[in-house]
Amino acid sequence: SKERGGNQARFYNTEDTIQLNRRIVIEAGLRPALSLRQFRLSYQPVYQMTDGKLRGFEALIRWEHPELGEISPTEFIPIAEHNGLIVPIGEWVLRESCRMLASMSKYGLCNLIMSINVSAQQLQSSTFSQTVLHALKEHGIAPSSFELEIKEDNMIYNSNTAAAALSWLRAAGVRVVLDDFGTGFSSLVNLKHLPIQCIKIDKSFIKKMDLPSAEGIIVEGIIKLAHKLGLEVIAEGVEYKEQYELLSEWGCNYVQGFLLGKPKEPDMLDLTMIRCSAY
Ligand code: C2E
Ligand code: CA
Numbered sequence: 001s002k003e004r005g006g007n008q009a010r011f012y013n014t015e016d017t018i019q020l021n022r023r024i025v026i027e028a029g030l031r032p033a034l035s036l037r038q039f040r041l042s043y044q045p046v047y048q049m050t051d052g053k054l055r056g057f058e059a060l061i062r063w064e065h066p067e068l069g070e071i072s073p074t075e076f077i078p079i080a081e082h083n084g085l086i087v088p089i090g091e092w093v094l095r096e097s098c099r100m101l102a103s104m105s106k107y108g109l110c111n112l113i114m115s116i117n118v119s120a121q122q123l124q125s126s127t128f129s130q131t132v133l134h135a136l137k138e139h140g141i142a143p144s145s146f147e148l149e150i151k152e153d154n155m156i157y158n159s160n161t162a163a164a165a166l167s168w169l170r171a172a173g174v175r176v177v178l179d180d181f182g183t184g185f186s187s188l189v190n191l192k193h194l195p196i197q198c199i200k201i202d203k204s205f206i207k208k209m210d211l212p213s214a215e216g217i218i219v220e221g222i223i224k225l226a227h228k229l230g231l232e233v234i235a236e237g238v239e240y241k242e243q244y245e246l247l248s249e250w251g252c253n254y255v256q257g258f259l260l261g262k263p264k265e266p267d268m269l270d271l272t273m274i275r276c277s278a279y
């Protein structure tokens with residue numbers, strides 16, 4: 001310990017300073033990351049439970065920072081949301097995932113759904129719906145093959161711009177999923193007000209549901225409730241066979257998780273194998 005550091009040591013905790021520096025480095029690095037082409041997309045398969053058929057993929061962003069190495073989106077996306085860079089980054093994700101879906105269909109992989117994560121800040125931008133529809137058109141993608149994963153967020157409920165964008169996109173046929181269901185700002189009442197077709201149960205629930213815990217009861221209940229409201233259900237973070245079997249018993253529509261397939265980058269995705277079911 002640095003007794004000689006005197007008072008300063010008490011005011012500037014080393015751990016906090018390291019964290020703050022890291023944040024500054026990340027934020028500074030985010031600006032040029034797009035033009036330097038440092039982002040990539042990884043694609044994780046989603047399967048239909050009844051027949052094990054591939055439903056499609058969720059696109060997940062990856063960033064290799066020149067000095068810090070691979071940085072998790074759970075770390076840099078909140079920073080990009082805070083400084084507004086999520087808008088241009090999100091547009092890149094949109095275009096890149098459209099390009100990938102179009103090239104998948106060239107391999108004969110039809111009727112797949114590409115899902116992307118969309119931040120509330122993107123929905124707030126007045127040009128969002130036009131940007132999405134334009135990107136789909138440019139790549140010849142049917143709106144029903146494209147899905148936006150939105151999180152429960154105050155901003156979505158309180159913003160007319162976001163609500164209008166979602167309704168407009170839904171009317172055009174684009175799919176909308178409520179992501180991370182069960183976490184954060186969450187109210188079942190909101191299920192009625194959002195133009196969604198599907199909910200995705202967060203992996204934190206799936207993680208504990210095969211143990212004797214409340215999570216199992218909650219997951220089963222969410223599935224039942226969603227179905228009664230005419231919504232489909234995706235479970236994410238499925239890692240064990242036991243979880244898969246319970247979800248199947250409860251009538252969950254789709255599954256995603258390490259048990260069935262990890263997120264992979266295009267060069268690792270064996271497009272010739274994708275036709276097969278994983279289970
Ligand atoms: P998310 O949307 O909830 O995505 C699921 C996360 O769980 C992904 O982490 C995925 O790699 C991971 N995962 C998938 N299967 C399993 C499993 O079986 N077990 C476990 N333990 N984890 C699993 P990832 O790729 O690190 O992404 C983290 C979060 O970052 C995402 O959570 C999403 O909120 C955000 N994110 C990722 N890509 C984008 C993007 O393009 N735009 C925006 N706005 N957010 C993104
Ligand atoms: Ca997601």
Ligand code: CA
Nearest residue numbers: 180202203236
């Ligand atoms: Ca989640």
Ligand code: CA
Nearest residue numbers: 236237256257
């Ligand atoms: Ca997942």
